[in-house]
Amino acid sequence: MADSQNISCKLAMTHIHLPNSDFHMHTLFCDGKDTPEQMAEAAFQNGFSAIGFSAHSAWPATTGCEMHPSKFDEYRAEILRLKKLYQGRMDIFLGLEIDYIMPVSCPELPFYKTYPLDYCLGSVHYINNPDNPERGIFAIDHTPEHVQEGIRDIFDNDKKKAVQTYFATEREMIATCKFDIIGHIDLIRKRNSVLSLFDENESWYKKELEETADITAKSGKFIEINTGGMSRKAIDSPYPSLYFLEILNELNVPIVINSDAHSAEHIGYAFDIATELAVKAGYKESFVLTESGWKAFPLI
Numbered sequence: 001m002a003d004s005q006n007i008s009c010k011l012a013m014t015h016i017h018l019p020n021s022d023f024h025m026h027t028l029f030c031d032g033k034d035t036p037e038q039m040a041e042a043a044f045q046n047g048f049s050a051i052g053f054s055a056h057s058a059w060p061a062t063t064g065c066e067m068h069p070s071k072f073d074e075y076r077a078e079i080l081r082l083k084k085l086y087q088g089r090m091d092i093f094l095g096l097e098i099d100y101i102m103p104v105s106c107p108e109l110p111f112y113k114t115y116p117l118d119y120c121l122g123s124v125h126y127i128n129n130p131d132n133p134e135r136g137i138f139a140i141d142h143t144p145e146h147v148q149e150g151i152r153d154i155f156d157n158d159k160k161k162a163v164q165t166y167f168a169t170e171r172e173m174i175a176t177c178k179f180d181i182i183g184h185i186d187l188i189r190k191r192n193s194v195l196s197l198f199d200e201n202e203s204w205y206k207k208e209l210e211e212t213a214d215i216t217a218k219s220g221k222f223i224e225i226n227t228g229g230m231s232r233k234a235i236d237s238p239y240p241s242l243y244f245l246e247i248l249n250e251l252n253v254p255i256v257i258n259s260d261a262h263s264a265e266h267i268g269y270a271f272d273i274a275t276e277l278a279v280k281a282g283y284k285e286s287f288v289l290t291e292s293g294w295k296a297f298p299l300i
Contacts, residue, residue, distance in 0.1 A: 018268075019275070019299075020049045021050040023054065023095065023289060024097065024261070027039055027053065029055045029075045030057075031056060031064075036082055039267065040082050040085075043268075044086065046268060051093070052092070053075075053094060054097040056099065057072075059109065080094065096112075096120045096121070097122075098122055099126065100123065100177065101126050107177040118289065121181045122179040123184065124169050124170050124187070126139050127162065127166050129154045129155050130165060132154070140166055151197075159198065162197070163188055163208070167208040167211070181256055182221050182224065186209070187239060189229075189241065190235055200243065213244070214251065217252065217253050222253075222255060222287060223254075224255065224256045225274045226239040227258070227271070228260025230270050230273070232262070238270070238274045242281055245277065246281045255278060255283055255286045275299055283299060
């Protein structure tokens, strides 16, 4: 697990406990860098008690980052093999991170009801202009150049409308689909430091967060504290922001701490920072998946 001397001292002083589980990770089955077995062994060697694999899925489509539809059975078989291999030493769970790209992909497709999963994440990576859907979609977490081009070509350079559309799409997914964990709920922040898409202190932006938090609380879903943007050097803090996390805590929205690792070395990345952020926002526990369901894990 990545940490720093200063953060570690703070953790020791405040008796904060780091989760030893991670339920958001990607392998060579999608856009990850390592095999599931390499990821599992790295997690085990670093003292993890439970992990979950969450290959990207936009079934029946793929943009290149998602797992190809032809690989689903192989993926499931491999994760179940690892589950048996590590039985009694580390719990392993089968999951997916399912893209919400209407009308093509969403966590509610009948396919997923016939494909047994232990859990799944619902995520928004792509948006379109609801007033001009024929212009297509673009990935809001792609390179700064790609995001800039998407806002120019699809939203006529209206940055505010693009950001509002992202959160509206998040709320639509949260309200209409059944799944366990909302992935990186404010992913739109990823390229903000480079492209200056919005000011996090502006009232309209805070309103988007408040409305999204309200829908999340009503849905009963978990949100994750996600450190993936940090490990890939795109952002210097986890998703969601402290302000957003404080709102979510006030509404009693439960959390899961995940790394969104795309390589073995990033499993549990910056969990010290993520845990400190959670406690600062008022959280006293996160949740972990066990063989008997989701259980609370004390952070302090």
